[in-house]
Amino acid sequence: MAKKLKGPQIILSNRLDDGRVQFLTKDTSWSFQAHDAWLLVSEDEREAAMAAAQAFVQSNQIVDAEFAEAELTEAGPRPTHPKYIIQNAGPTVRRDLGYQSEGKAA
Amino acid sequence: MLGLRFAATWVINLKERLPDMYAYDHYDHAIVNARVDEFRDQVKRRIAGEISEEEFRPMRLQNGLYLQLHAYMLRVAIPYGTLSSTQMRKLAHIARVYDKGYGHFTTRQNIQYNWPKLVETPDLLDELASVEMHAIQTSGNCIRNVTTDQFAGATPEEVDDPRPYAELIRQWSTFHPEFAHLPRKFKIAVTGASKDRAAIRWHDIGLILKTDKEGQLGFEIVVGGGMGRTPVIGKTIRDFLPKADLLSYLESILRVYNAWGDRKNKYRARIKITLDDIGEAEFTRLVEEEWERARQTPLDAPAVEEARIRAMFTSPPLEVLNDTVAEDFATDNADFKSWLNNAVADHKVPGHGIVTISLKPHGGIPGDASAEQMEIVADLAERYSSSEIRVSHEQNLILPHVARHDLPTIWEALKAADLATANVGLLTDIIACPGLDYCALANARSIPIAQELGKHFDDLARLNDIGELKIKISGCINSCGHHHAGHIGILGVDRKGEELYQIMLGGSGAEDASRAELLGRGFPADEIVGAVQTVIDLYLDHRADREETFLQAVRRLGTSPFKEALYGTG
Numbered sequence: 001m002a003k004k005l006k007g008p009q010i011i012l013s014n015r016l017d018d019g020r021v022q023f024l025t026k027d028t029s030w031s032f033q034a035h036d037a038w039l040l041v042s043e044d045e046r047e048a049a050m051a052a053a054q055a056f057v058q059s060n061q062i063v064d065a066e067f068a069e070a071e072l073t074e075a076g077p078r079p080t081h082p083k084y085i086i087q088n089a090g091p092t093v094r095r096d097l098g099y100q101s102e103g104k105a106a
Numbered sequence: 107m108l109g110l111r112f113a114a115t116w117v118i119n120l121k122e123r124l125p126d127m128y129a130y131d132h133y134d135h136a137i138v139n140a141r142v143d144e145f146r147d148q149v150k151r152r153i154a155g156e157i158s159e160e161e162f163r164p165m166r167l168q169n170g171l172y173l174q175l176h177a178y179m180l181r182v183a184i185p186y187g188t189l190s191s192t193q194m195r196k197l198a199h200i201a202r203v204y205d206k207g208y209g210h211f212t213t214r215q216n217i218q219y220n221w222p223k224l225v226e227t228p229d230l231l232d233e234l235a236s237v238e239m240h241a242i243q244t245s246g247n248c249i250r251n252v253t254t255d256q257f258a259g260a261t262p263e264e265v266d267d268p269r270p271y272a273e274l275i276r277q278w279s280t281f282h283p284e285f286a287h288l289p290r291k292f293k294i295a296v297t298g299a300s301k302d303r304a305a306i307r308w309h310d311i312g313l314i315l316k317t318d319k320e321g322q323l324g325f326e327i328v329v330g331g332g333m334g335r336t337p338v339i340g341k342t343i344r345d346f347l348p349k350a351d352l353l354s355y356l357e358s359i360l361r362v363y364n365a366w367g368d369r370k371n372k373y374r375a376r377i378k379i380t381l382d383d384i385g386e387a388e389f390t391r392l393v394e395e396e397w398e399r400a401r402q403t404p405l406d407a408p409a410v411e412e413a414r415i416r417a418m419f420t421s422p423p424l425e426v427l428n429d430t431v432a433e434d435f436a437t438d439n440a441d442f443k444s445w446l447n448n449a450v451a452d453h454k455v456p457g458h459g460i461v462t463i464s465l466k467p468h469g470g471i472p473g474d475a476s477a478e479q480m481e482i483v484a485d486l487a488e489r490y491s492s493s494e495i496r497v498s499h500e501q502n503l504i505l506p507h508v509a510r511h512d513l514p515t516i517w518e519a520l521k522a523a524d525l526a527t528a529n530v531g532l533l534t535d536i537i538a539c540p541g542l543d544y545c546a547l548a549n550a551r552s553i554p555i556a557q558e559l560g561k562h563f564d565d566l567a568r569l570n571d572i573g574e575l576k577i578k579i580s581g582c583i584n585s586c587g588h589h590h591a592g593h594i595g596i597l598g599v600d601r602k603g604e605e606l607y608q609i610m611l612g613g614s615g616a617e618d619a620s621r622a623e624l625l626g627r628g629f630p631a632d633e634i635v636g637a638v639q640t641v642i643d644l645y646l647d648h649r650a651d652r653e654e655t656f657l658q659a660v661r662r663l664g665t666s667p668f669k670e671a672l673y674g675t676g
Contacts, residue, residue: 019177060155
């Protein structure tokens with residue numbers, strides 16, 4: 001879970017009741033949009049953010065939480081690895097599905 | 107359960123059923139309904155926080171429920187790939203009500219839904235149970251859904267119908283307490299045909315129906331096939347097993363595997379590794395030794411039970427026909443003629459055909475079908491194919507019992523639904539796993555590569571000139587897209603966040619099973635279609651004649667000229 005990654009990171013999870021992907025925000029709530037995510041740039045932030053996320057695991061609101069490498073864009077943080085880009089947006093082969101269809105993907 | 111079933115066959119009250127499919131008895135209904143109730147309670151407790159994810163995960167997996175990238179994914183079992191029209195309509199209904207209007211038919215002859223909500227899953231399973239379906243044992247380290255030849259019971263090529271045996275195995279393996287926690291998942295396939303359409307030698311156990319010198323029916327037993335990170339073609343450990351001994355022999359193989367399989371390292375836990383570690387001769391000796399004990403106990407199905415099951419697989423009453431309606435229609439319609447030649451196989455009853463419905467429209471997603479398409483197939487099956495549908499491991503649908511004079515009407519309906527692409531067995535009839543677009547295990551996307559290949563090679567005349575060619579694409583080493591068995595296999599890999607695609611050649615999932623050989627470094631996504639084109643061009647330039655297939659040419663030429671063409675090295 002706490003795999004060491006290089007550079008800034010964000011935390012994402014799947015919501016328990018429907019599996020929907022969401023991103024941890026700086027006020028330790030969740031957003032469906034990566035560009036609302038808390039961009040973690042220090043080890044202290046990483047630890048604090050993951051501790052906050054784990055509280056949601058313990059309270060059975062999310063399934064698990066994990067770090068993803070990210071970069072800061074004008075719109076806000078954006079995951080950089082294909083897996084997390086796709087998780088943020090939805091399947092690249094069905095643009096009518098996933099959160100991209102709601103016009104919310106970062 | 108099986109013992110109870112055998113003891114009480116006389117009380118079974120068969121409901122009205124199709125002539126060519128297994129119908130649940132009250133035991134089947136009871137155990138499936140009980141499982142739905144049990145899972146409903148488990149979900150309720152999970153949502154309420156009474157059980158943790160760690161505790162819940164094995165419960166949901168035992169009911170086919172995964173958590174993937176975007177949502178939960180439910181894998182529904184389609185026993186040996188056989189569906190009724192009623193069941194297909196229910197799958198369409200589920201796609202519409204519980205998912206996003208479509209389903210994905212898989213290389214295990216199952217269907218997957220990509221967007222169900224956890225809280226709604228018990229209701230979904232309840233709907234499945236109402237049409238004698240479930241998602242039990244579609245995940246986990248247990249005996250998975252048994253697969254078979256999609257032409258079973260219809261093809262003239264088989265010595266016996268494999269479906270009654272597949273059903274027997276289904277009943278034996280469902281909730282088998284001794285094999286509920288195997289070292290790893292376990293897959294069994296059965297065929298009765300000389301032409302292998304079920305990738306028999308790539309399964310943990312492959313069963314090939316055959317007759318001995320006295321004309322007795324039995325099985326060749328193939329063990330230890332599998333793909334994944336260690337691709338192995340199964341080995342025949344017994345040339346002939348009398349059919350009456352099937353379950354005791356399967357039980358013996360599973361017991362040896364259960365006792366000797368590696369439970370510490372999951373990458374070494376499949377039976378192919380166990381067999382390799384022990385050695386084929388010693389493994390076989392252990393199985394035979396165990397079988398000497400097992401066959402003394404009442405493990406095998408009594409003749410009355412086998413007869414009960416077999417009676418449900420009587421072929422529909424088809425009359426021999428000798429009209430030329432389809433041929434006459436084809437003389438004036440080139441598109442229909444192309445489809446007729448490509449998608450309709452011979453049926454055992456003259457005047458009938460087996461129709462393969464391609465789920466591979468050029469540029470489409472292999473194996474996906476919309477709810478509307480499912481309903482159209484269900485309607486066509488009801489009107490023209492004894493209400494029966496099959497799913498192939500190559501991710502297509504089949505109408506197994508069609509009168510040839512109905513083919514023009516069927517083709518028109520399929521064409522209107524974008525289901526009549528005449529590419530069955532050709533380059534664009536591509537197997538592809540869901541890949542990184544959906545799957546949490548994947549390293550790279552598979553579907554977009556299949557789509558780009560489909561768009562690039564969309565000329566049917568060109569495809570027919572190239573001839574039989576099976577491309578199989580996986581998005582990771584787990585090989586759900588069967589790339590090891592592809593005439594051209596494509597494996598997606600992740601190199602520091604970039605999706606690359608390796609090409610391998612010479613694999614086969616047919617009766618001449620072989621493992622594809624990796625050619626070299628991977629290509630970026632925008633170069634892979636060109637690389638495949640290079641491979642095809644070399645084949646066309648070097649084939650001995652038009653009769654030499656791609657696979658035959660690769661086997662004759664070796665992979666060196668293809669490496670040379672792609673990388674400039676031999």
